[in-house]
Amino acid sequence: MRLYALCDQDLLDKKGLLLEDFVDIAKQKNAEIIQYRNKNSDVVFIKQQLIKIRKMYDGFLIVNDAYELIEFCDGVHVGQEDLRAIDKDIFTAVKILRSVIKKDKILGISTHNKEEVLQANEMDLNYIGLGAYRNTNTKSDVSTVLGEKLDEIASLSKHLVAAIGDVQESDKFHHVTYHVMGSGLIR
Structure with a gap:
């Protein structure tokens, strides 16, 4: 298993964890990527958090949505809705x-079904996040749970695939490169 650690600020705050605690756990688990997600703070705070992570962590650092902060990390991840906020045409x-x-920077997007994976194949991306694998309590907008179909849909992707949505360390996939773990990492 290759680990992609999702560091969600709301989850850290809810569990009373420091950013440093999360990064330490991610490093202990040999995470190759940390994505920092913060949907509620301003860009100055997000920038400060990215700088903190970079000082503690040598792996790939991805920021969720805040592409204006690309100089402080290695890449950006955006969801389908976030793409549409940039332009109504996702391409x-x-x-x-x-x-x-x-x-020279990493670009990844979230996908949730076969159609979105096939669309992503036509885009200049480095990877896709695919899911949700299971229901998750960290995101309230999960509409589709792929379950065992996730691996089959992942096989259609020409990009690296990161399985998202309550993925556990013990989950096995044939066509998935990364297990994305957030809350499961810090349980």
Whole structure:
């Protein structure tokens, strides 16, 4: 298993954990990627958190949504709704993002079904997040649980695939590169 650790600020706050605690756990588990997600703070706070993570962690650092902070990390991850906020056409949105973050940075998007995976195949991406594998209590907007179909859908992707949505260390997939763990990492 290759680990992609999702560091959600709301979850840290809810569990009373420091950012440093999360990064230590991710390092102990040999996480190759940390994604920092913060849906409620301003860009100055997010920038400060990215700088803190970078000082403690040598792996890939991805920021969720805040592509304007690309200089402080290795890449950006955006969801389908976030793409549509950039441009109503998701293909154009990805082109805009790629023009902002450049080719030397990582770009990933969330996908939830076969159609979105096939669309992603036509985009200039480095990876996709695919799921949710199971219901998760960290996101209230999970509409589709893929369960055992996740691996089959992942096989259609030309990009690396990160399984999302209550993924456990013990879960086994054939066509998934990364297990994305957030709350499961800090249980």
